[in-house]
Amino acid sequence: MxxxxxxxxxxxxxxxxxxxxxxxxxGIVLIIIGRIVVSGSSHTxxxxxxxxxxxxxxxxxxxxxxxxxxxxxxSTAAFMGITTNSMYVFMVDYEISFLMAAxxxxxxxxxxxxxxxxxxxKMEGIYLGIATLFIGHITIRVIEAFDIFARGNLRRFPQxxxxxxxxxxxxxxxxxxxxYTLVVIAMVLMFIVIYNIFKSPTGRSLMAISRSQHAALAxxxxxxxYRLLAFVIATTVASFGGVLHVAYxxxxxxxxxxxxxxxxxxxxxxxxxxxxxxxxxxxGSFIIIGIPALYLxxxxxxxxxxxxxxxxxxxxxxxxxxxxxxxxxxxLKKLYYKAKAKYKARVVxxxx
Amino acid sequence: MSKKPLLSLxxxxxxxxxxxxxxxxxxxxxxxxxxxxxxxxxxxxxTVFNCVTQFYKQYTGNIxxxxxxxxxxxxxxxxxxxxxxxxxxxxxxxxxLIPDLSILDNVLIGAxxxxxxxxxxxxxxxxxxxxxxxxxxxKAENILERLNILHLKDFYVAGxxxxxxxxxxLARALITNPRLIILDEPAAGLxxxxxxxxxxxxxxxxxxxxxxxxxIEHDMGLVMNICDRVVAINFGKFLxxxxxxxxxxxxxxxxxxxxxxE
Numbered sequence: 305m306x307x308x309x310x311x312x313x314x315x316x317x318x319x320x321x322x323x324x325x326x327x328x329x330x331g332i333v334l335i336i337i338g339r340i341v342v343s344g345s346s347h348t349x350x351x352x353x354x355x356x357x358x359x360x361x362x363x364x365x366x367x368x369x370x371x372x373x374x375x376x377x378x379s380t381a382a383f384m385g386i387t388t389n390s391m392y393v394f395m396v397d398y399e400i401s402f403l404m405a406a407x408x409x410x411x412x413x414x415x416x417x418x419x420x421x422x423x424x425x426k427m428e429g430i431y432l433g434i435a436t437l438f439i440g441h442i443t444i445r446v447i448e449a450f451d452i453f454a455r456g457n458l459r460r461f462p463q464x465x466x467x468x469x470x471x472x473x474x475x476x477x478x479x480x481x482x483x484y485t486l487v488v489i490a491m492v493l494m495f496i497v498i499y500n501i502f503k504s505p506t507g508r509s510l511m512a513i514s515r516s517q518h519a520a521l522a523x524x525x526x527x528x529x530y531r532l533l534a535f536v537i538a539t540t541v542a543s544f545g546g547v548l549h550v551a552y553x554x555x556x557x558x559x560x561x562x563x564x565x566x567x568x569x570x571x572x573x574x575x576x577x578x579x580x581x582x583x584x585x586x587x588g589s590f591i592i593i594g595i596p597a598l599y600l601x602x603x604x605x606x607x608x609x610x611x612x613x614x615x616x617x618x619x620x621x622x623x624x625x626x627x628x629x630x631x632x633x634x635x636l637k638k639l640y641y642k643a644k645a646k647y648k649a650r651v652v653x654x655x656x
Numbered sequence: 657m658s659k660k661p662l663l664s665l666x667x668x669x670x671x672x673x674x675x676x677x678x679x680x681x682x683x684x685x686x687x688x689x690x691x692x693x694x695x696x697x698x699x700x701x702x703t704v705f706n707c708v709t710q711f712y713k714q715y716t717g718n719i720x721x722x723x724x725x726x727x728x729x730x731x732x733x734x735x736x737x738x739x740x741x742x743x744x745x746x747x748x749x750x751x752x753l754i755p756d757l758s759i760l761d762n763v764l765i766g767a768x769x770x771x772x773x774x775x776x777x778x779x780x781x782x783x784x785x786x787x788x789x790x791x792x793x794x795k796a797e798n799i800l801e802r803l804n805i806l807h808l809k810d811f812y813v814a815g816x817x818x819x820x821x822x823x824x825x826l827a828r829a830l831i832t833n834p835r836l837i838i839l840d841e842p843a844a845g846l847x848x849x850x851x852x853x854x855x856x857x858x859x860x861x862x863x864x865x866x867x868x869x870x871x872i873e874h875d876m877g878l879v880m881n882i883c884d885r886v887v888a889i890n891f892g893k894f895l896x897x898x899x900x901x902x903x904x905x906x907x908x909x910x911x912x913x914x915x916x917x918e
Contacts, residue, residue: 497779504778504785505764505771511754512765519752522709523832524740524769533775580756 323582324496330583331492335485342481351474351553352597354484357491358548360589363573364498364582365541370571371579372507373534374514375424376433378567379440380542383413385562386443387546389453392461392556397452402466406547410540417539421532440567447559456559464554474554483552490548494541495582501537510534569593576621578628587629591617660687661722662836662868663708668717670703670892677703678715679892685836690862690869692883692900694876696912700892701872702749705838709746710736724835741769743835747825747842749872755814759805759824762813763796766828792831799827802864803857819850826857830865837861839871843878851878858882880904888912 319325334357341349362380369375387409394405423435448456465471466486472479501507512520513527520527549557569592577588596614625631664684670677677700685691693701707715710731719731723742734742745766753762770792773785800806803823808816813824822842829837842858843851855878862869873879879886880900888895888903890912896903903909 500779500781501775504775504781504789505768505773506775506778508754508757508761508765509768511757515754515756516752518711518748519754519765519828521711521736522740522746522748522752523766523828524737525765526737 323499327492327495327499327582330586331488334488334491338481338484338488342477342484347477347480349598350480350484352594354487354552355597356586356589356594357484357487358545358552359570359573359593360585361491361494361548362542362545363570363577363585363589364495365538365545366570367574367577367579367581367585368498368501368510368541369534369538370574371581372502372514373510373531375531375534376429376436377420377535377538378433378437378564378571379420379443380538380570381562381564381566382440382443383416383539383542384546384549384566385447385557385559386413386416387543388550388556388562389447391547391550392459393452395461395464402464402551406550409547410543413543413546414536414540417535417537418532420539421535424531424535425528437564437567440562440564444559444563447562453559454556458558459556461550461554461556464551466551474552487548487552490544490551494544498541499582506530506533572618576618576629578630581628581630584628584630591621591629661685662687663719663721663870665704665708666718666720668704668707668715668719670700670707670712670715676892678707678889680717681889681892681894682717683887683894683897685868685870687835687868688862688866689884690858690882691871692879692886693870693872693889694874694879694886694903694909695889695895698891699889699912701889702840703892704889705746705840705870705872708838709739709744710734721836740766740832743833744838745829745832745834745836746838747822747829747840749840749844751818751821751825753813753821753824753828756812758810759813759816759820760793760796760800760809762824763800763827763831764792766831767792767796769832796827796831799830802860803827818845819847822846822854823857826861830861834865834867836868836870837865839869839873841872841874843873843875851875854878855882 319329334353338350338353341347341353362384366377366380369377390409390412391405394400394408395402400408420436420439423439424432427435444456447453463471463473472482474480474483509520509525509530510533512523512525513530517527520530549555573585573588573592575588576591577584577586592614595617596611621629661684664682666682668681669679679700681704693704695701703712706712708719708731713732713736720728721731721742721744723729729742731739731742754765757765771788773782773788777785797806797809800809803826805820805823805827808820813821816824822845826839826842839858843854846854858869858871859882861867871879871883880903883900885898886900886903887897888906888909895908895912896906898906
């Protein structure tokens with residue numbers, strides 16, 4: 305019994321010190337929630353949960369750009385669209401395996417990210433935002449112009465073999481939870497990858513080029529190289545989000561889905577969740593994508609106005625939590641300690 | 657004391673559209689010296705620093721430097737990002753730190769050139785990367801300890817007092833293994849006690865870290881106390897280059913600071 309206690313406290317200490325394990329823990333909790341949702345009566349809600357997880361990953365990629373490197377991009381969703389459509393071409397027209405197609409799509413997006421990055425060497429701030437906005441727009445138009453992309457119409461993937469002979473279909477209720485688990489595992493891996501980058505010389509260099517270019521240059525950090533790198537990583541992560549969309553929903557998504565609207569939603573996930581926050585991306589994604597879809601739509605007389613409510617919610621969060629919704633956690637902690645101190649003081653008084 | 661030259665400027669001029677910020681300036685710094693660069697406001701002191709560290713590339717004239725292999729090189733052939741690996745480190749007049757990183761992480765940014773790992777290694781946290789990170793962290797902690805701010809290493813830079821920030825910038829410059837350290841107004845904004853501490857620190861930098869020091873300073877007391885020799889300039893033009901005592905007596909310098917007797 306004593307031994308077990310010692311082992312448990314040791315495990316807790318290791319857990320406390322390793323943020324990577326926190327992501328694993330969150331992943332396990334998400335999978336458990338998914339299982340509960342699937343076994344309940346409103347089992348289609350699992351699709352919304354999957355969407356929340358996917359956009360948390362994409363938002364984290366954008367966060368690397370916005371929060372760490374101080375660069376803005378409004379073409380995040382377009383890169384997801386490129387990925388889903390090119391994966392369809394690779395997998396259905398050329399019969400390439402899922403993993404290989406995903407890898408190829410991510411490489412393509414990484415290269416496109418390099419081109420956007422080159423633009424960022426010449427412009428900053430709002431001008432960069434406008435330029436990326438049009439890159440996104442052009443991308444959608446290109447997808448809509450070619451027959452090979454079915455002119456931007458939604459297409460459903462036939463049976464996907466993910467790896468070895470792992471085959472699941474979203475159309476079958478019992479198989480959805482397996483797909484959801486896959487998406488959550490991918491999310492945890494991506495969170496760990498980005499966290500490792502953040503805590504490495506690369507992450508510090510990205511912070512340096514955005515906070516103080518002079519200091520970065522004087523220390524030998526090339527601003528150009530790291531701006532390009534930031535864009536390549538961010539677009540590759542966005543593309544990874546596209547891969548997850550294909551993996552779970554098994555459709556390409558209509559071209560209209562990948563426009564500016566979605567890019568702005570992803571941007572607001574970053575703002576609401578908090579710049580430079582990791583768990584905040586999940587919270588932000590849940591607030592912006594999860595809450596309207598799960599709760600607001602069900603209130604009868606509000607069903608048409610859920611977008612307005614989402615907007616109000618965003619304004620409220622920005623007003624009261626300008627550094628992101630993760631601050632709510634700190635406030636709760638503060639309240640807890642205050643209540644604890646009060647309770648202790650009362651106990652001491654009574655004892656006297 | 658050795659008298660080997662380390663850095664020499666020959667007829668360096670820098671124009672900002674019509675305005676001559678630096679005008680035909682020449683002087684040589686020897687190894688292990690502490691050199692002050694003084695002059696009234698707008699004399700072009702920081703411009704000289706920016707030319708040496710290659711932030712400005714359009715200067716005319718020649719800036720030569722003796723590198724680690726005892727070869728004399730023309731600094732113009734190097735990019736601004738290569739200057740740090742040559743052994744020239746600098747601090748800034750207005751503090752240039754990353755506010756939302758810890759003090760230790762800020763110092764680690766200075767060690768950028770010493771990492772031999774790439775992004776892929778960083779993503780997977782390879783053993784080599786972890787080993788290197790550990791070694792460099794140790795080195796950074798040693799430097800912070802010598803500057804007496806090790807206990808603050810995990811605090812964010814934002815919100816720290818000015819004196820601490822100056823020290824962090826110094827630590828960041830020191831971790832680059834500098835041979836020449838360029839300080840842009842190190843005493844600006846410091847109180848008297850901190851200025852005294854800085855004096856001891858500059859000697860410590862020269863002796864413990866084996867470097868040459870070039871500093872811009874307005875605090876004449878400090879300059880006269882610690883510098884071996886002082887370069888005085890005004891409106892970009894060379895006035896005098898001598899020991900502090902002689903500089904004080906030099907009537908060109910007196911004129912520049914106090915005005916001409918009519």
